[in-house]
Amino acid sequence: MASMLLNTMWSGSVRPSRAVWLGARSLSMTAQLQAQVQTKSKKTLARPGVKNIVLVEGVRTPFLLSGTTYADLMPHDLARAALQGLLHRTGLPKDAVDYIIYGTVIQEVKTSNVAREAALGAGFSDKIPAHTVTMACISSNQAMTSAVGLIAAGQCDSVVAGGVEFMSDVPIRHSRKMRKTMLSLNRAKTLGQRLSLIGSIRLAHLSPELPAVAEFSTAETMGHSADRLAAAFGVSRIEQDEFAVRSHTLAKQAQDAGLLQDVISFKVPGRDIVSKDNGIRPSSMEQMGKLKPAFVKPHGTVTAANSSFLTDGASAALIMSEEKALAMGYKPKAYLRDFVYVSQDPKDQLLLGPTYGTPKVLERAGLTMSDIDVFEFHEAFAGQIMANMKALDSDWFGQTYLGRKSKVGAPPMEKFNLWGGSLSLGHPFGATGCRLVTTVAHRLQKEGGQYGLVAACAAGGQGHAMVIEAYPQ
């Protein structure tokens, strides 16, 4: 949620790219990865007596910088577009799912159960219940794992899970004092009472309350925490800028190569058809270096350009039991296997969710780091990613904070976020989780790998990780 006010600075400052220095080698790994499949710890993560749950399809609206083409919509419009895209892509009958779950972070008060409003608007049967979950940046991960839970428990066979975030408009409230006066006004019986209440309004009452940008428990903004985290792990400004350039470069390549198949086209009322993410802007290190630190001044390292930007977007995924999917004639994309949620100190380890989640989920699945072919980590800040990398690669950290004998080991960069990430594609808080899982599924298919790992951090010092297994092709 951090970079709220940054996108203005960001958008002006970068021109389309010249830097493609990382590009060439990144996509050529397929053959090598396939060779590794033979040496996996486990042939499959299927377990007797445990239902196989599959991702049938995952889609998303293009992720747009907030305040651009989606500016006049409402959150449920975006969610609706994603749902309709999913229906369209899968040919799913509108009454064929048992349940719909959406994740979101900043709630539009008019549509607080945005899942239900979007489902109704997307033409789903009104007999399908829907609820909305919130868990900061891992809200749609929570939506998906809730779906997995419902299916595993035998409650449902097919569930749509997704997420939406709409930062072009956020609920700005009257001040508490003003609200109190207005509520009393409702209850006032006589004209005299009303007039005296109105008379009590002072200029100070009129200052509005913006949605909190800061962590509630610590009052620290996420960008500030990210800067401190980067400093704690000794991540330099150059490392961060390089990673951000890498993210944008890879995203641009993936976009140009048509790899981002989860993106659906969306005809925005009154505007043109949108079919591409618009935040991808590879730029040079020199340009990156010109930006001033955005949070910790004057010596900080986190800038608008190496942070994720405020984004509008929605995602949706169709999750089914394998039997049901096959019975309905679908060819699943991937198995959704073990997952974990973790949480830790919201002050000094706010964004270390991936470090805590990764070893835990691997252990659950009985896999090792080298079993994983595809890594998709949520890129909140370049500094956060680099800090997690260093934490995973540190014996001291592993021993002191993860209760291990030695380090976990950092994911190899040649398997890591190869189609861009939240830094470049954008990060609609509630919608990112679905994108990560869908991207893993698509990359496994494309690259021929077997296991993929999703990991993400979230406000509140929480985190999530999930292991995804390719569906046999």
Add this chain to the structure above:
Amino acid sequence: MCARCAEHLFEEFQVEMAVVRAAGVFSKFATNKYPSLSGHASRSLSVSSSLTARTHVSYELKDDVAVIRLNDPTAKVNTLTWQLQSELMAVMEEIWANGAVKGAVLISSKPGNFLAGADIKIIQSANSSEEATGFSRQVQKQLEKFEKSPIPIVAAIHGLCLGGGLELAIACQYRIATKSKNTFLGTPEVKLGLLPGLGGTQRLPKLVGLPEALDMMLTGRNISADRAKKMGLVHQLVDPLGPGTKPAEERTIEYLEEVAVGVAKGIANKQVPLTKEKSLMQKLQDTVMGLGQVRKMIYKTASEKVQKQTKGLYPAPVKIIESVKTGLEHGTKAGYLAESENFGKLTVTSEANALIGLYHGQVTCKKNHFGTPEKDVKRLAILGAGLMGAGIAQVSVHKGLTAILKDTTEESISRGHEQVYKSLNTKVKKRALTSFERDVTMSNLSVQLDYSGFQSADIVIEAVSEDINIKHKVLKEVEAIISPHCIFASNTSTLPIKDIAAASKHPEKVIGMHYFSPVDKMPLLEIITTDETSKDTLASAVSVGLKQGKVIIVVRDSPGFYANRCIFQTMAEAIILLQEGAGPKKLDSLMTSFGYPIGPVSLSDEVGLDIAAHVAENLTKAFGVEGGHSAHTILSDLSERGFKGRKSGKGIYLYEDGTKDRSVNPEAEEILKKYKVAAPPAVSSDSDRQYRVVSRFVNEAVLCLQEGILRNPVEGDIGAVFGCGFPPFHGGPFRFVDSMGAERLVSIMRRFEDVYGNRFTPCQLLLDHAQDPSKKFH
């Protein structure tokens, strides 16, 4: 018992735990015979230190920036010892001589402190004021070199930067501080009866403006990093870091250094400006301060305030104002001279001696001298959610202990809960705490009507009514539930602990913990042992008190223990003085002008006349009545009429909301008239009246030592100052006797004895000291 006195006391005289080693460095010069006042001394010293290996100061070059690290290997805290100072100067000479070095960073390798001041021990060895003055001049000159350094010096501050440490930092060109909760800057010298003698009185006003500088130096308060930034005391802040690939504290210091090196380079190549563009407000303020008339007003206001608060009893604040004034009105040269001269004068005052003694005493009383408890005490259960009970709960949960607060009615536990919440919420409003921290702290408190959870308590502290039967009842109830290791502590103010323990099956687990009201403000805890109390019980009780942040004295069981026994003497004499027609207001002002933070009449009203009567009753029973109507009779007569003191709106004074200027309660005066006795003119001068109150207190304190109630004079002094409001500049009753001379005190008491009889008979120990002037308590 002693209610508000320490609140006042505390504001005026808050000796900080961590603190202050006033400018002691200098006295080391004495051993070097401090020869000349020129640069000669430092030159010769740099030669000698280059011959010996450096142990306290080291430096390395990071590109073209010299990083100078302070690290006293002999102590946990860096202080400005002579060794450190001379090594630092030698290092600086080397760096200044090296043309390749473009900037310097001054940083401490110690976690939690930059430089906590100069070494206090050495200052006491100064033989004369001239000697101290000379030392001050020397170091002033050295710091002048820092100020005029050809390369920028950046002070990188993490943790305590106090006294001489701050004076060193403000002689540098730039200051960066971590925003850590443990970073504090300040000039606490005034609390030791001294002044900042290393140029502080001259540099601070220029840096932060006259009003702020005076406030800092006159109160000695600690300034947080945030505040320091706002004041302009530091240029830049650095956030403390969490753990990375090494521990948080270590990495934070490294990071601070990295940032400071960057800034030093920036200053050297003119990218970082040394002075910020001043805001309109600042410009305006500067203009106003430029007016001689305005400054005059400020000196005047400050002097008046000092006079009002100190009654002219503390010389240091006056000298601080004088030094600042000289510098601003007659130029820096005269200012530095005035500072060093005043510094010299102050070092040899009895006030400084007493205050430094108190500082040492307080450090001693913040240690556990009874070993590590067998079981770490973490869970408290407190019986009685009144003012005391809730207060104890508050200081416990605030320091990370968990507490059960139990009482018998919903009303009382609700009130108790509110008391704790309010105190924390006040901190939130002052931004000393976040609302989240408040909530987490409150989650350690459970208020309840039953005994659930008592079985896992490590200590039960009772704060129920002062009635032996009720105490016995709760003791038996509690003993039926608690586990064998659990301690039972009583917060009684007068009942003998052995009487309470008589009902216990485990008297070795019974101990007295006498807190002072208000618990969160009064620093003292009096721990009382009986002959049966086990050593581990004592060690555990002390460890609890230390966790609660208390200054602890340990005394032997006896009626009134130590503090209340002494206060009782004061109060009893005060009542007699009232009977003799001294007049409440006059009496109070007599005692405050003697140096007490609050007069005895106001104190009785604060404590509550009913409670005072109760204490008087118990102690009168124990020690017998002396002469005329006992204090107990008069106090009960007053409280039975509903005059219970501040809490009932009427005591000996009248308490009305919204007015601080209180008048004497005419009805109470009527009652007092009933007991009127004639004032013997031979012992009724103002000074005699003061000494009647003081001598009874002091004699009782000495008697407590004689009887073995007190373990030593140090604890006696600490107890009297922090629990009874004994004038801090006298350092406590024992130091008072030492400095005035026992013989003189005895002769005064003999004069009173002639009129009043045995209540003024000096105790044997005091007589011993009077007969042999070589005997001293300290």
